[in-house]
Amino acid sequence: MTWSEQARAAVAEALAIDAGDAVEVGLDEAFGPPALDVPADRWVDALTAVRDVVGCTYFDWLSAVDELEQGFTVVCHVARLRTAGEATAEGTGDSAIDHLLVRTKIPREDPRLPTATGVYAGAGWHERETYEMFAIDFAGHPNLAPLLLPDQFEGHPLRKEFVLASRVAKPWPGAKEPGESEHDAARAPSRRRVAPPGVPSPEAWGPRPPGSPAPDPLAAARPTRPARSAKRAERPARRTPRTDQPEQPNRPEQANQPEQPASPPEADQGDGGAGDE
Numbered sequence: 001m002t003w004s005e006q007a008r009a010a011v012a013e014a015l016a017i018d019a020g021d022a023v024e025v026g027l028d029e030a031f032g033p034p035a036l037d038v039p040a041d042r043w044v045d046a047l048t049a050v051r052d053v054v055g056c057t058y059f060d061w062l063s064a065v066d067e068l069e070q071g072f073t074v075v076c077h078v079a080r081l082r083t084a085g086e087a088t089a090e091g092t093g094d095s096a097i098d099h100l101l102v103r104t105k106i107p108r109e110d111p112r113l114p115t116a117t118g119v120y121a122g123a124g125w126h127e128r129e130t131y132e133m134f135a136i137d138f139a140g141h142p143n144l145a146p147l148l149l150p151d152q153f154e155g156h157p158l159r160k161e162f163v164l165a166s167r168v169a170k171p172w173p174g175a176k177e178p179g180e181s182e183h184d185a186a187r188a189p190s191r192r193r194v195a196p197p198g199v200p201s202p203e204a205w206g207p208r209p210p211g212s213p214a215p216d217p218l219a220a221a222r223p224t225r226p227a228r229s230a231k232r233a234e235r236p237a238r239r240t241p242r243t244d245q246p247e248q249p250n251r252p253e254q255a256n257q258p259e260q261p262a263s264p265p266e267a268d269q270g271d272g273g274a275g276d277e
Helices: 003-014 040-054 123-134 228-234 252-256 269-276
Strands: 026-028 035-037 058-066 072-081 097-106 112-114 137-139
Touching (some): 040 072, 072 123, 097 112
Parallel strands (some): 035 097
């Protein structure tokens, strides 16, 4: 028999319930620490047996879960330290602490439980928080006053019928420019939207039947810059050299020589007879 089964049997015996009756004191080990389900009218007696008989003297927390039509489930988490001679509990590894959940169900029409502050003094603040979050009344609590919420707050936030403030449409208080908040977009001016180049207006876009007087979407979606063929037509034609008499390039040795002046014609030898004498 595991430690959780021993705890269930001890609580059932303390409540004068048959140990084999799993309806009054149930054991759930499906997920997380083992949980004992006890009747609501024996809530304080079950917690007392868990503390005195089972040895769970450490109180961790107390809270509730909204189960809608099934009412509310109140959960209390307690723990105990193992003695030196006890073996390691099954499913808890080498830890020296055994955890236990004690649960009960109460109706939604009259959510009421006796207070557990006489068994665990630390349950005082947890019951105050559960009272203001779920509207569960803990009879006999010495000071069942709001703990976290302001005095002007209305409602119980952890009930599933409570409307969250984040779901209420409110204008964003940090908007710096008109139209920045989406909530007042209908009455606030919006910035002018510029369509990309080549995109027609929404009225001219879309398919149209043949022969329709509606504007042609393809004609409206002309490119903003002319085609390259049109630019080529506007350019002047290049001047090409004549092909009938191509120019001969100068030779390198002739290009570097300076031009020589023309020499005078030589005198006729027959005309200079007098001088030769």
